[in-house]
Amino acid sequence: DADVTQTPRNRITKTGKRIMLECSQTKGHDRMYWYRQDPGLGLRLIYYSFDVKDINKGEISDGYSVSRQAQAKFSLSLESAIPNQTALYFCATSDNTGDQPQHFGDGTRLSIL
Amino acid sequence: GNSVTQMEGPVTLSEEAFLTINCTYTATGYPSLFWYVQYPGEGLQLLLKATKADDKGSNKGFEATYRKETTSFHLEKGSVQVSDSAVYFCALSGLGGFKTIFGAGTRLFVKA
Numbered sequence: 001d002a003d004v005t006q007t008p009r010n011r012i013t014k015t016g017k018r019i020m021l022e023c024s025q026t027k028g029h030d031r032m033y034w035y036r037q038d039p040g041l042g043l044r045l046i047y048y049s050f051d052v053k054d055i056n057k058g059e060i061s062d063g064y065s066v067s068r069q070a071q072a073k074f075s076l077s078l079e080s081a082i083p084n085q086t087a088l089y090f091c092a093t094s095d096n097t098g099d100q101p102q103h104f105g106d107g108t109r110l111s112i113l
Numbered sequence: 114g115n116s117v118t119q120m121e122g123p124v125t126l127s128e129e130a131f132l133t134i135n136c137t138y139t140a141t142g143y144p145s146l147f148w149y150v151q152y153p154g155e156g157l158q159l160l161l162k163a164t165k166a167d168d169k170g171s172n173k174g175f176e177a178t179y180r181k182e183t184t185s186f187h188l189e190k191g192s193v194q195v196s197d198s199a200v201y202f203c204a205l206s207g208l209g210g211f212k213t214i215f216g217a218g219t220r221l222f223v224k225a
Binding site: 004040045048090092094099100101102103104105106 | 144145147149154155156157158159162164202206207212213215216217218
């Protein structure tokens with residue numbers, strides 16, 4: 001089984017709909033992250049969480065919200081989806097030290113019509 | 114601010130060719146440096162890392178040396194294979210915080 005699991009893997013929806021992307025991990029890491037990947041722009045950080053009681057905005061948090069339900073679960077929501085939120089979304093985890101690598105899920109491809 | 118710049122792609126090579134993907138960084142401090150690889154349909158995975166100046170990270174035939182004097186961490190491989198076709202990301206972290214800063218990625222195509 002994958003260490004970081006994202007569901008769904010693909011989603012097509014309409015403008016204005018509420019969408020939730022889920023992430024669960026078996027790494028035992030406290031830190032979890034949500035990124036968005038767009039062609040030519042690399043990865044941009046949406047939200048991050050250092051533990052269950054800690055949620056922080058990243059560089060592009062507008063239009064998104066998150067919930068850290070447990071150490072192992074971190075969900076991303078789009079309250080009212082718009083077409084420019086069409087992208088590939090990644091969840092990642094890391095250990096508590098600042099120089100450790102991140103561990104990524106396989107991504108959710110989201111298309112908003 | 115802190116940033117990572119890597120060469121634009123795509124890079125197209127024939128099998129067994131030599132690969133270099135350039136990466137330079139700007140950092141206030143001494144970060145750890147990483148190369149991640151993303152195969153089609155998958156998330157990023159760590160390829161190699163280096164945590165201090167002059168360290169060489171290596172894995173699967175890929176190498177990169179942490180050069181503080183030129184603020185660079187170029188990725189090299191002596192003989193690429195078709196299976197190396199992927200997107201490669203240079204990244205830095207460990208600057209007294211949590212964030213990992215990623216480059217824009219470089220797509221590599223290797224032809225048989």
